[in-house]
Amino acid sequence: MKILLTGNGGREHSLALGICLSESFRKSGSTMYCTLGNPGIDEVAKPVNIKPADIDGLLAFALKEKIDFAVIGPEIPLSMGIADVFTQNGIGVFGPSKAAAEIETSKIFAKDFMIKYGIPTARFKSFDSSNISEAEDFISSLSFPVVIKADGLAAGKGVCIANNLIEADDFIKDITANKIFGDSGNSFIIEEYLSGFEMSVFAITDGDDYVVLPAAQDHKRIGEGDTGKNTGGMGSYAPADALIDDNTRKKICDKIIEPVLEGMKKEGRKYKGCLYCGLMISGDKSKYEPYVIEFNCRFGDPETQAVVPLVKSDFLGLLLASANGTIKDYELKTKNLFAGCVVAASLGYPDKYETGKTITGLNREPGDAIIVHSGTKYSEDRHEVLTSGGRVLSVVGLSPDSIDSAIQTAYRHLGNIDFENIYYRRDIGKKFGRILGNG
Ligand code: AMP
Ligand code: GLY
Helix, strand or coil, X not given: CEEEEECCCHHHHHHHHHHHCCHHHHXXXXXXXXXXXXXXXXXXXXXXCCCCCCHHHHHHXXXXXXCCEEXXXXXXXXXXXXXXXXXXXXXXXXXXXXXXXXXXXCHHHHHHHHHHCCCCECCEEEECCCCHHHHHHHHHHCCCCEEEEECCXXXXXXXXXXXXXXXXXXXXXXXXXXXXXXXXHCCEEEEECCCCXXXXXXXXXXXXXXXXXXXXXXXXXXXXXXXXXXXXXXXXEECCHHHCCHHHHHHHHHHHHHHHHHHHHHCCCCCCEEEEXXXXXXXXXXXXXXXXXXXXXXCCCCHHHHHHHHECCCHHHHHHHHHHCCHHHCCXXXXXXXXXXXXXXXXXXXXXXXXXCEEECCCCCCCCEEEEECCEEECCCCCCEEECCCEEEEEEEEECCCHHHHHHHHHHHHCCCXXXXXXXXXXXXXXXXXHHHCC
């Protein structure tokens, strides 16, 4: 089987590892290609010099190379309709159609959809240039902090948690008048602030049936103790399922995942691929209530790094089952393992950051850890690996014992890796014990 993976970050490196370790991939002597690649991905997939969002270029490549199956990593090509184009051309694809991807690409669509189908989410109102003057009135009806979100894609930065009216007004001005996110900020929503703890749940679906992968917890803020700016994610661990009881897990399926699949079918936007449910688990431990913070139309980064190594059943088989409509026949098996992922970032991230720094310590035999490449590239002579992004790499520790031990393993391996001004949070996973101990 010939596979084309699009995207070239940490999520895609993890997906590539999951695919190439699958029995179905190894048995059939398959080949995998990956758009642009990076020094980690290149070890398991052949790099293709076409950008992930160049849909025409990718289609031409896929037809020429007789690609059987495309796995779409990032949201941008999905939002541009890559799944529709590939399907129309008879190429199997993992990922939702453009219409279905709108659950991520328009926060207003997602919120209106949730209200229509009774899916629990924060109270909100949407605004654009026609009613922007009413935003302050709505803010006054809520208590601070309030949450303001640009409608469109903003690389994880389109959310402001405003502690007062001045911060709220400044952000609204930035996104609407100063257009810091371009057209993505032409409309926006304001919603009430939810308290609790966050959890990322991936449902892999063919539109009718679904399986739920081990839950993960992301660490979105740049600073320790969940302080400072929002990032794409500075670390994760899985499974996070011990944080909730069976009753809460059932609510996530009954009140969130199933209504989404049913609703999307009714809207003529049957949802296939990975439905990423970004949840806030609110309330008292004895009766937690899950609320949707956001949906994404793809796997999360860095949650994928911690979740994929826990899958014991054939991972490529799972992606194929989503595309082929055979999820009900897929038996998900997971390993009795814990995974902790720590992201190493460049100085300056999530703002302007340094690049071009030599990374050392990558060649050690990782053993009980996986080194996942995100923003890395070869030097021109290909003798060195250099930093090339804000989030540079993730180190994923694995342990049969506990989340804590998995995370300690990640830190131990990260201690061998270095580049100038390397930054990583030292408190990944600390909140697991804290949340478990609460209540
Ligand atoms: P989003 O891009 O919608 O996932 O938001 C980014 C981050 O902002 C989330 O991971 C939360 O930490 C925070 N956030 C978003 N919406 C809310 C909310 N209604 N209440 C509390 N925190 C929120
Ligand atoms: N880790 C957050 C995301 O992938 O959106």
